[in-house]
Amino acid sequence: MTEAIKVKSLYFGYGDNHVLKDINFTIKKGDFVSIIGPNGSGKSTLLKNIANILKPEKGIIEVDGKNIIDYSVKELAKKIALVPQDTHIAYEFNVFDIVLMGRNPYLKRFERETDKDFQIAKESLKLTDTLHLKDKGINNISGGERQRVIISRALAQQPKILLLDEPTSHLDINHQIDILSLLQKLNKEKEMTIVVVIHDINLAARFSNKIILLNKGEVLSIGNPKEVINYNNLENTYNLDMIITDNPYTNSPYIIPLTSKEKNNYRKINKKVHVICGGGTGGEVLNKLDLFGYRFSVGVINIGDSDWQLGKKLSAELIEEMPFTGITDKAYKKNVATMEKSDVVVLTSVPYGKGNFKNLEAAYKALEKGKPVYLIDNYQKYKRFDYVNGKAKKILDDMKKKGLKLVNSVDELLLMLKKHV
Numbered sequence: 001m002t003e004a005i006k007v008k009s010l011y012f013g014y015g016d017n018h019v020l021k022d023i024n025f026t027i028k029k030g031d032f033v034s035i036i037g038p039n040g041s042g043k044s045t046l047l048k049n050i051a052n053i054l055k056p057e058k059g060i061i062e063v064d065g066k067n068i069i070d071y072s073v074k075e076l077a078k079k080i081a082l083v084p085q086d087t088h089i090a091y092e093f094n095v096f097d098i099v100l101m102g103r104n105p106y107l108k109r110f111e112r113e114t115d116k117d118f119q120i121a122k123e124s125l126k127l128t129d130t131l132h133l134k135d136k137g138i139n140n141i142s143g144g145e146r147q148r149v150i151i152s153r154a155l156a157q158q159p160k161i162l163l164l165d166e167p168t169s170h171l172d173i174n175h176q177i178d179i180l181s182l183l184q185k186l187n188k189e190k191e192m193t194i195v196v197v198i199h200d201i202n203l204a205a206r207f208s209n210k211i212i213l214l215n216k217g218e219v220l221s222i223g224n225p226k227e228v229i230n231y232n233n234l235e236n237t238y239n240l241d242m243i244i245t246d247n248p249y250t251n252s253p254y255i256i257p258l259t260s261k262e263k264n265n266y267r268k269i270n271k272k273v274h275v276i277c278g279g280g281t282g283g284e285v286l287n288k289l290d291l292f293g294y295r296f297s298v299g300v301i302n303i304g305d306s307d308w309q310l311g312k313k314l315s316a317e318l319i320e321e322m323p324f325t326g327i328t329d330k331a332y333k334k335n336v337a338t339m340e341k342s343d344v345v346v347l348t349s350v351p352y353g354k355g356n357f358k359n360l361e362a363a364y365k366a367l368e369k370g371k372p373v374y375l376i377d378n379y380q381k382y383k384r385f386d387y388v389n390g391k392a393k394k395i396l397d398d399m400k401k402k403g404l405k406l407v408n409s410v411d412e413l414l415l416m417l418k419k420h421v
């Protein structure tokens with residue numbers, strides 16, 4: 001059995017407020033899953049359903065292949081521990097006693113904790129760097145310290161699956177990284193399945209292998225960080241303008257939200273960029289040119305190509321060719337004329353074959369006429385990009401000698417483009 005949690009057609013409502021609608025997903029053993037989504041999208045409610053604190057209206061939740069309603073409370077507590085969002089505790093217990101409560105599922109009625117239980121509680125405190133607080137009252141420590149103590153209580157429970165509702169919300173940046181690194185360690189070394197509700201999308205992308213994006217009580221997207229963190233998913237869900245780039249240190253997607261003021265500032269740029277792309281290689285550059293307020297054209301591009309679709313959505317000027325057709329002379333000439341009217345020409349790392357080679361020739365011509373031409377150079381990622389017997393490589397080498405400017409990323413391109421503004 002590789003499935004830790006399986007949620008099938010789950011519906012849940014608070015009275016008439018139908019919060020979760022037809023939720024379906026599987027979490028595998030050893031997954032590190034982040035649940036993200038705007039306020040009120042149902043994240044905490046989903047977690048509480050999985051922890052059997054709330055009962056679904058409809059649907060089934062299985063843990064380790066068994067319906068959660070078929071577990072006894074203690075048996076389920078040995079499988080799953082929940083760190084709730086609100087860690088406030090009404091009574092004045094001391095920290096150590098609180099963590100020791102994590103051992104309850106392992107004790108029989110009226111049975112006292114053994115040395116082993118005390119040892120496990122102590123180790124759990126050590127893991128979250130809170131052992132020094134063990135004799136303090138739970139309500140006489142800071143919110144961040146209490147959050148770490150409650151995580152220790154969950155660890156003392158020695159669960160196979162750890163559910164955490166915004167475990168970093170009260171933590172300073174240092175402890176945020178500490179706790180997430182600890183979860184990562186438990187995940188890797190003890191194969192503990194981790195499910196966190198988290199607002200920080202960048203942390204979610206960095207630490208988890210799977211993200212569930214909730215919107216209005218439905219799963220809008222599920223997959224690895226690169227599959228879920230994209231413009232379409234996030235702009236619609238959060239109603240926000242943003243830049244999505246790569247975190248160069250972790251190779252995970254990284255978003256920079258923009259205020260409408262920042263966006264409007266970019267809108268003042270009145271320079272025209274012509275982009276030669278295709279097959280999705282233009283996605284990031286077209287989105288960012290649009291966001292930063294450049295006017296841009298795309299071509300020659302086949303109708304139906306994913307970059308053509310994006311260009312159309314962004315209302316770019318398109319120099320088109322019929323689907324699966326090589327570039328005709330007519331389209332080539334139009335492309336050359338469009339480049340002449342542009343301030344800058346940008347080439348993505350698109351592979352060249354017979355069909356699109358004329359685009360490279362047109363760019364060469366523009367460069368020779370003194371037009372600034374940039375290449376976003378990711379060709380090292382390709383096994384092969386030249387399907388015209390070395391002609392594409394030769395023309396690019398010649399262009400480099402004649403002043404083709406190389407940049408490594410779209411962000412670097414944007415910095416360079418500022419010079420032309």
Ligand SMILES: Nc1ncnc2c1ncn2[C@@H]1O[C@H](COP(=O)(O)OP(=O)(O)OP(=O)(O)O)[C@@H](O)[C@H]1O
Nearest residue numbers: 014017019037038039040041042043044045046197
């Ligand atoms: N105990 C409750 N009784 C009635 N309605 C509730 C209750 N708890 C949550 N809700 C409602 O259910 C919806 C989903 O809430 P939930 O807390 O699951 O969202 P969330 O995605 O975790 O939000 P946040 O990011 O703000 O923590 C909201 O409309 C909320 O007002």
